[in-house]
Amino acid sequence: MSTIIKPNVDIVSAPQGIEGPGFFATRIDKVVGMARANSLWPLPFATSCCGIEFMATMASTYDLGRFGSERLSFSPRQADLLMVMGTIAKKMGPVLRQVYEQMAEPKWVLSMGACASSGGIFDTYSVLQGIDRIIPVDVYVPGCPPRPEQVLDGIMQIQKLVENESIRRRDTPEYKAMLVKYGME
Amino acid sequence: MEKEALLTTVQDRLKAQFGEGVISSEILYDYPVITVKRELICDIVRFLYNDEELAFQYLTTLAATHYPANKGKEFCVMYQLHNLPKNLRIRLKIYFSSSDPVVPTITPVFSAANWLERQEFDFFGVIFSGHPNLKRILNMEDMTYHPMRKEYPLEDGTREDKNDTMFGR
Numbered sequence: 001m002s003t004i005i006k007p008n009v010d011i012v013s014a015p016q017g018i019e020g021p022g023f024f025a026t027r028i029d030k031v032v033g034m035a036r037a038n039s040l041w042p043l044p045f046a047t048s049c050c051g052i053e054f055m056a057t058m059a060s061t062y063d064l065g066r067f068g069s070e071r072l073s074f075s076p077r078q079a080d081l082l083m084v085m086g087t088i089a090k091k092m093g094p095v096l097r098q099v100y101e102q103m104a105e106p107k108w109v110l111s112m113g114a115c116a117s118s119g120g121i122f123d124t125y126s127v128l129q130g131i132d133r134i135i136p137v138d139v140y141v142p143g144c145p146p147r148p149e150q151v152l153d154g155i156m157q158i159q160k161l162v163e164n165e166s167i168r169r170r171d172t173p174e175y176k177a178m179l180v181k182y183g184m185e
Numbered sequence: 186m187e188k189e190a191l192l193t194t195v196q197d198r199l200k201a202q203f204g205e206g207v208i209s210s211e212i213l214y215d216y217p218v219i220t221v222k223r224e225l226i227c228d229i230v231r232f233l234y235n236d237e238e239l240a241f242q243y244l245t246t247l248a249a250t251h252y253p254a255n256k257g258k259e260f261c262v263m264y265q266l267h268n269l270p271k272n273l274r275i276r277l278k279i280y281f282s283s284s285d286p287v288v289p290t291i292t293p294v295f296s297a298a299n300w301l302e303r304q305e306f307d308f309f310g311v312i313f314s315g316h317p318n319l320k321r322i323l324n325m326e327d328m329t330y331h332p333m334r335k336e337y338p339l340e341d342g343t344r345e346d347k348n349d350t351m352f353g354r
Contacts, residue, residue: 090324123344124340125324125332125342127341
């Protein structure tokens with residue numbers, strides 16, 4: 001008689017709610033948040049060495065697919081998460097901004113590594129001193145480059161934001177004011 | 186051909202054609218270098234291109250440099266020419282003042298000089314008169330200065346979180 005080995009797989013648990021025979025009631029934003037957080041489609045905007053580290057993050061050892069993000073989107077129209085990885089030259093700035101603007105709401109931004117977050121070692125006339133000068137950023141991952149574990153941690157931080165985001169956050173005056181600050185209205 | 190012999194040949198050829206246009210010639214860091222008059226650079230490059238024996242028909246590179254301490258000759262543009270069949274290489278140099286950074290373009294002879302001259306305009310503000318499309322090539326078009334000139338700082342000027350006490354500037 002063979003033993004059936006149950007795989008040790010941790011699946012996402014159902015949100016808090018009221019359960020009874022034949023029904024389950026919960027809040028819609030909890031369900032939406034759970035679904036969004038575990039099916040993020042990242043757009044990799046990789047310009048240098050951080051992009052190489054991201055490849056390791058995507059590959060089998062670290063496997064970003066475990067977090068529901070194995071499907072990279074190379075079209076901004078279908079992406080939820082913009083991952084900016086690497087040095088952004090000032091001349092690249094308008095391109096990055098256009099990619100961000102082409103993404104559909106709701107959208108999140110992860111800035112990976114010292115260069116994307118602050119210009120890094122490139123304190124020079126030709127390099128953008130942090131992408132938050134042109135687009136809003138949700139999570140910064142420090143490092144030069146960060147290890148894949150750090151990137152995974154950054155993704156998990158994004159997931160927390162996504163999970164707990166109110167459905168109406170993008171309609172709030174604060175959010176609109178932020179867009180105006182970035183000249184995106 | 187030995188480098189010394191090449192230098193002498195080119196120098197004699199240029200002196201016969203341009204006379205006072207040749208200012209000096211030397212072997213510098215194992216490389217024949219000839220300093221010439223700025224106004225004649227395009228004619229000299231064309232002459233060396235068309236000369237049957239020398240036939241410098243390949244422009245390896247051209248580059249500008251800035252020496253602020255060298256009064257009256259703050260800028261230099263260097264042209265590196267190559268004769269591919271015979272594997273001969275020489276370097277031409279022109280010096281000029283920062284108050285008048287205008288140089289004749291060599292694009293009529295070498296189309297390859299188009300982007301190189303644009304680059305030197307972008308970084309040093311050297312104006313190549315007669316260039317068909319003299320505008321910035323690498324930096325942002327709204328940049329207001331020429332960043333490789335020594336009077337401008339290398340660092341990005343918009344940062345507020347870094348100051349001299351932290352970085353010893």
